[in-house]
Amino acid sequence: MSASTDTQRMEKIVSLCKRRGFIFQSSEIYGGLNGAWDYGPLGVELKRNLKNYWWRVMVHERDDVVGVDGAILTHPEVLKASGHVEGFSDPMIDCRTCKAHLRADQLVEKKGLKLCPNCGGKDFTEARQFNLMFETHVGAAADESSVAYLRPETAQSIFVQFKNILEVSRKKLPFGIAQIGKAFRNEINPRNFTFRSREFEQMELEYFCRPEQGMELLEYWREERLKFYDNVGISRANLHVLNVPDADRAFYSKGTYDIEYDFPFGRQELEGVAYRTDYDLSQHQKASGKSLDYFDEETKERIIPHVVEPSAGVDRTVLAMICEAYTEDEAPNDKGEMESRILLRFHPRMAPIKCAVFPLLKNKEPLVAKAKEVVLLLRPDMTVFYDESGAIGRRYRRQDEIGTPFGVTIDFETLGEKDPALRDTVTLRDRDSMKQQRVAIQDLPVILRERIR
Numbered sequence: 001m002s003a004s005t006d007t008q009r010m011e012k013i014v015s016l017c018k019r020r021g022f023i024f025q026s027s028e029i030y031g032g033l034n035g036a037w038d039y040g041p042l043g044v045e046l047k048r049n050l051k052n053y054w055w056r057v058m059v060h061e062r063d064d065v066v067g068v069d070g071a072i073l074t075h076p077e078v079l080k081a082s083g084h085v086e087g088f089s090d091p092m093i094d095c096r097t098c099k100a101h102l103r104a105d106q107l108v109e110k111k112g113l114k115l116c117p118n119c120g121g122k123d124f125t126e127a128r129q130f131n132l133m134f135e136t137h138v139g140a141a142a143d144e145s146s147v148a149y150l151r152p153e154t155a156q157s158i159f160v161q162f163k164n165i166l167e168v169s170r171k172k173l174p175f176g177i178a179q180i181g182k183a184f185r186n187e188i189n190p191r192n193f194t195f196r197s198r199e200f201e202q203m204e205l206e207y208f209c210r211p212e213q214g215m216e217l218l219e220y221w222r223e224e225r226l227k228f229y230d231n232v233g234i235s236r237a238n239l240h241v242l243n244v245p246d247a248d249r250a251f252y253s254k255g256t257y258d259i260e261y262d263f264p265f266g267r268q269e270l271e272g273v274a275y276r277t278d279y280d281l282s283q284h285q286k287a288s289g290k291s292l293d294y295f296d297e298e299t300k301e302r303i304i305p306h307v308v309e310p311s312a313g314v315d316r317t318v319l320a321m322i323c324e325a326y327t328e329d330e331a332p333n334d335k336g337e338m339e340s341r342i343l344l345r346f347h348p349r350m351a352p353i354k355c356a357v358f359p360l361l362k363n364k365e366p367l368v369a370k371a372k373e374v375v376l377l378l379r380p381d382m383t384v385f386y387d388e389s390g391a392i393g394r395r396y397r398r399q400d401e402i403g404t405p406f407g408v409t410i411d412f413e414t415l416g417e418k419d420p421a422l423r424d425t426v427t428l429r430d431r432d433s434m435k436q437q438r439v440a441i442q443d444l445p446v447i448l449r450e451r452i453r
Ligand code: ATP
Pocket: 153, 185, 187, 194, 195, 196, 197, 198, 199, 200, 201, 202, 269, 270, 271, 272, 311, 312, 313, 314, 315, 316
């Protein structure tokens, strides 16, 4: 952990997430299930916007990528062949003082001594390997023959379906197969809010290529993925690329970059971009006895394609977007006095609610009717929130706090009462600058669509 940590800031973010309905502890009324989280009404919108945007740029806007949606329950042979059954484990030790189970590489070091992060104890058991996969049984018999696993990554179903997808999509190398979905890891120590969970979502692309293209494509995908984060509002200044040293890389990988983000709790991985060579396809070909090769029409050769994998975490990126957006500044209240305000500066493309619509007064029927017309006008293109309760400044503040980028207010000018030239115009307020501009209602869809695309 190299960047500085900010515990107080993180506490405020966690509290805002609960208070406004982004993220709740799972099974909270029963004391909570450690490592599992539920996304509330705003969290689910934010998460969907992220996944939809990833799918748009990684699949829809490209000719060379197709999608898949694989099963979570996985045949044990798949995970034996991939190496997960044997090797997907973390070294675990127990603290003899407080009995905590700990990941051996997460002890606190002080003056050359390794200490328990919970109690400061120094007395530990020997390290033993703890497999992170969740095992279950399929069907009525709960014995060896019915074992299946919840997938620990989405990638394996892509490799296992490689031949089927190749045949139906008729793609030529290089091409990719993309997937977004849940993955499960029985992490020894879930922590840092959603950052390390036991149930989480991944967005993975397996980009297949000829062996000689691997290293170049590794660089290409690193750059593409950095651009992606910029486009969802995560500033380049808070991202870092770690060129993972030989000793820390999987033995089959010829190069891996970790894209890291400066979270308030330190610099941590958001995504791994790895050149995995032909390891996965070769392993599955060997273990299944089914050919997973590719016939190159030009050279008339059969090869096992190599693969470059950008693998991102949905939950980690959502958390990074929230951390990046969280801002405290000052804004005038209805009396013109400056007050502190909390706002989430989400990129408009990612914001859960795009536009809030307010009639200036709730007891003036023509204002309310006009505001409801505006809601109906905008709804086909975006998420809209209608709010008529409380002073207008308070209503703006509530929207700032959940990151709504635009606010539309219907006032007496809209009714043309003072100046007929202003009939059917509204004020459009920008969340970050708080500047307001007067625009015609009929222009709103075009103006806003452009900004949230
Ligand atoms: P870490 O070192 O943090 O455990 P990893 O290197 O094991 O992560 P990968 O196997 O490369 O992670 O998985 C790809 C991505 O999946 C990660 O970059 C991360 O965004 C996400 N991810 C992995 N484990 C978790 C988890 N326990 N909770 C949330 N997201 C995760």
